[in-house]
Amino acid sequence: xxALEKILAKASGSKQVSKGEIVTARxxxxxxxxxxxxxxxxxxxxxxxRVKNPDQVCFVLDHYAPAPxxxxxxxxxxxxxxxxxxxxxxxxxxxxxVCHQVMPESGIxxxxxxxxxxxxxxxxxxxxxxxxxxxxxxDLATILVTGELWFRxxxxxxIKIDGTPQKGVMAKDMILHIIGKLGPSAAVYKGIEYCGSAxxxxxxxxRMVLCNMAVEMGxxxxxxxxxDKTIAYVKSKTDRAFQVFATDADYQxxxxxxxxxxxxxxxxxxxxxxxxxxxxxxVEPVKIDQAFIGTCTGGRVEDIEAAAKILRGKKVHEGxxxxxxxxxxxxxxxxxxxxxxxxxxxxxxxxSAPGCGPCLGAHQGILAPGEYCVTTSSRNFxxxxxxxxxxxxxxxxxxxxxxxxxxxxxxxxxxx
Numbered sequence: 001x002x003a004l005e006k007i008l009a010k011a012s013g014s015k016q017v018s019k020g021e022i023v024t025a026r027x028x029x030x031x032x033x034x035x036x037x038x039x040x041x042x043x044x045x046x047x048x049x050r051v052k053n054p055d056q057v058c059f060v061l062d063h064y065a066p067a068p069x070x071x072x073x074x075x076x077x078x079x080x081x082x083x084x085x086x087x088x089x090x091x092x093x094x095x096x097x098v099c100h101q102v103m104p105e106s107g108i109x110x111x112x113x114x115x116x117x118x119x120x121x122x123x124x125x126x127x128x129x130x131x132x133x134x135x136x137x138x139d140l141a142t143i144l145v146t147g148e149l150w151f152r153x154x155x156x157x158x159i160k161i162d163g164t165p166q167k168g169v170m171a172k173d174m175i176l177h178i179i180g181k182l183g184p185s186a187a188v189y190k191g192i193e194y195c196g197s198a199x200x201x202x203x204x205x206x207r208m209v210l211c212n213m214a215v216e217m218g219x220x221x222x223x224x225x226x227x228d229k230t231i232a233y234v235k236s237k238t239d240r241a242f243q244v245f246a247t248d249a250d251y252q253x254x255x256x257x258x259x260x261x262x263x264x265x266x267x268x269x270x271x272x273x274x275x276x277x278x279x280x281x282x283v284e285p286v287k288i289d290q291a292f293i294g295t296c297t298g299g300r301v302e303d304i305e306a307a308a309k310i311l312r313g314k315k316v317h318e319g320x321x322x323x324x325x326x327x328x329x330x331x332x333x334x335x336x337x338x339x340x341x342x343x344x345x346x347x348x349x350x351x352s353a354p355g356c357g358p359c360l361g362a363h364q365g366i367l368a369p370g371e372y373c374v375t376t377s378s379r380n381f382x383x384x385x386x387x388x389x390x391x392x393x394x395x396x397x398x399x400x401x402x403x404x405x406x407x408x409x410x411x412x413x414x415x416x
Contacts (some may be wrong), residue, residue, distance in 0.1 A: 002156045003245035004191045004223050007131040010243075019254075021153045027056065028107055030143040031117035034061040035360075040082050040142035050146040051086045058090035059083050060102055060405040065094035065355035068363035087230055097328030097354035098122040098375045100212065100296040100328045105330050107238030111226045112196060116143060121296055121378065122141055123214045126192075126222030127207040128230055133221045143366055152360055154189055154220045155254035163262035168413035170306065171206035171397035172232075172297060172376065174198065175213045176267040178259060180277025188218035190254060193247070198261050199224060204233045205300040212297050216274050266411055268374075269394035272382050280399060280411045287338020289371040290321040291369075291404035292385070294352075295359045298397045299327030301334050307401035308340035310415045316348035317407030323365035324349045325357040358385045367392075374403045 001016060009017045011025035016379070032039050043051075051057060061078050064072035077095070082230050082297045083091045092137065100121060110127030115122060115409060125132030142277035143149050147371050161174060192214040199207065207224050214222035224230070234242070265279040271377050293299065293307050304326065324331035324344055332354050333368050335341050343349060350365075358365040359377040366386030367373050373392050374386060402412035 002191070002193070002227065002247045003129070004131050004221060004252050005153060005155060007114060008151060008153055010112070017153045019153050019155045022150055022151050023153060024148050025114055026148050027116050027143050028113040030140060031099055031103065031115070032059045032079070032140060033063055033118055033322070034062050034072065034076050034079060036118040036137050036140065037078055038137035039140045040078065042138050042142050046145055048145045051088065051144045054088045056147065057088050057144065058092065058103070059088065059107065060096065060099035061094050061101070062096070062098050063360055064362050066217040067094070067355060070374070071086070072126055077138040079370065094353070094355070095329060096295045097326065097331065098282055098299065098356055101300065101327035101331065104128060105237060105328055107240070109229065110112035110234050110238060110240060110242040112243040116140065116149060118345060120140050120215045120357070123222045124208050124212040124296060126211040126214070127204060127224050128234060129223065129226035131221050132373040134215070148392045152189070154191045156191040156193055157187055157255040157257070158193045158195065158253045159263060160258045161194065161198040161324065162196045162258065163198050163260045164201065165261055165264065166301065166413065167397050167416045168266055168407050168411070169261070169264055170396040170398055171202060172262055173210040173264060173267040175210050176277045176394065177268050179213065179216050179275050180267070180269070182217055182257065184275045185215045185216060187280060189220050190218070191221045191223060192219045193219065193223045195225065200227070203302060204229055205302050209297050216378060220274070241406060253299055266396060266399045266413065268333040268399065268409065269380055271380055271391040271393065274380055274394060274414065280409065283409055285408040285410065286372055287408050288320055288374050288403050290323065290365065290366045290367065292323045292358060292373060292375040292398045293397050293400050294323070294325030294357050294364055295361070295377040297378045299325055299331065302335050303333050303337045303376065304331070304340045304344070305338070306345055307399045308343040308397060310401040310412055311349070314347055314403045314405055320407040322347070322349040322404040323352060324365060325352045326354045328354050360384070361386045374402050374409060376401050397404040
C-alpha cells in the first residue's frame with residue numbers, strides 16, 4: 001500500500017484498502033473557514049444539536065479577516081457563537097492568519113493524520129505526511145455530526161523533482177513549471193507524491209507550496225514522505241504521539257513523472273489559466289499596477305525575506321502598488337523581528353493584517369477593471385482578485401518583488 005492508503009486504512013479500521021474502494025473513515029481534525037456558514041446551517045438541518053468530537057474541530061476566520069462587510073461580520077459572529085455553544089476550543093479569530101499556516105503552527109497537523117477542511121488547498125498538509133483534503137459544507141457538517149466521512153481511495157502518481165535551483169528560483173517556480181507541463185487535469189481525484197533531491201533540499205515552507213498547488217492539477221490529496229525536517233518541525237509544535245507511514249517498496253503508481261530543475265528560470269503563469277506557464281524571460285514585460293505577496297503559497301517568513309532582500313534600500317516603482325500580507329500572526333512577528341517588514345514598508349509596501357486578503361477578491365487589495373497584478377497566490381482566473389476585467393499573473397515572491405521594483409514583470413535573479 002501507499003502511505004496515503006495506510007492512513008485511510010487506519011482511519012477506517014481496515015487492515016488494507018485499495019484504489020477505488022469506498023471507505024468510511026474517522027477524521028482526526030475538521031476545519032471550517034469563515035466562507036462556510038452553510039456548515040452550521042447544514043448541521044442544524046440534519047437535526048443535530050451537539051458536535052460529536054469538539055476537540056477534533058477548529059474554526060479559522062481567515063478569508064474575510066478583519067470583516068470587510070456586514071454580511072461577513074454576521075457570518076463570523078454566528079461562528080463564534082456556535083463554537084462557544086458547542087465547546088469547541090480551537091477558534092482562530094481574525095488576528096491569527098491563513099488556516100493552512102495557522103494549523104501547522106499550532107500543532108494541529110502531524111504525520112499519519114486525516115485532516116479535512118472547507119478549502120480545496122487542504123492538500124497543503126501532505127507536506128507533513130498527513131492525508132489532507134478539502135470538502136464542501138454538507139460533507140463537513142456530516143463530520144461534525146458523526147466524526148466520520150466516506151472517501152474513495154485515490155490512485156497515486158509520483159512526481160520526482162531533482163536538481164539544485166538557481167538563485168531566485170523558489171518552490172513556486174517549480175510547481176508552476178510542473179503544472180504548465182502536466183496541465184490542470186493530470187491528477188483529478190488522485191493523490192500526488194512529491195520526492196527527489198530538490199524536494200529533499202526544500203524547507204518545510206517550500207514543501208507546503210508544492211503540496212498546496214497539487215489541487216491545481218485536480219489532486220484530491222498530496223504527500224511528501226516525512227524526514228528529519230518534517231519531524232523536527234512537528235515536534236517543535238506539539239508533543240503528541242504520531243505515526244509515520246511509509247509506502248511499500250512494491251507499490252505500483254498510476255503514473256510517474258520526472259523534472260530536473262538545475263536550469264529552471266523563474267516562472268510565470270499568465271492570465272487567465274494557471275497552466276499557461278512560461279519562463280519570466282519569455283513573457284512580455286507588461287506594466288504592473290499591483291504586486292501582491294502573501295497567502296498560503298507566498299506569505300511565509302522565507303517569502304517575505306526574499307522580497308525584503310530585493311527591495312531593501314530601494315523604492316517600489318511609481319505607479320505600482322505593493323501589498324504584503326503575512327500568512328499568520330507568527331509569521332508577521334518573526335518578519336518584524338528580523339527587519340523584513342521595516343525594509344518593505346520603507347520601500348513603499350502596504351502591510352495588511354494576516355489572512356487571505358485579496359486572494360478571493362475579498363478585500364485588502366482587490367483589483368479594478370483593466371488592472372494588471374502579479375501575485376504569489378495560487379489562482380489567476382478572471383475575478384479571483386476583484387474585477388473580472390483585471391489580469392492576474394502568478395509568480396514567486398521574488399518575482400513579485402522584482403516586478404514591484406521595476407513596475408513591470410521582471411526577473412528577480414539580477415537582484416540576488
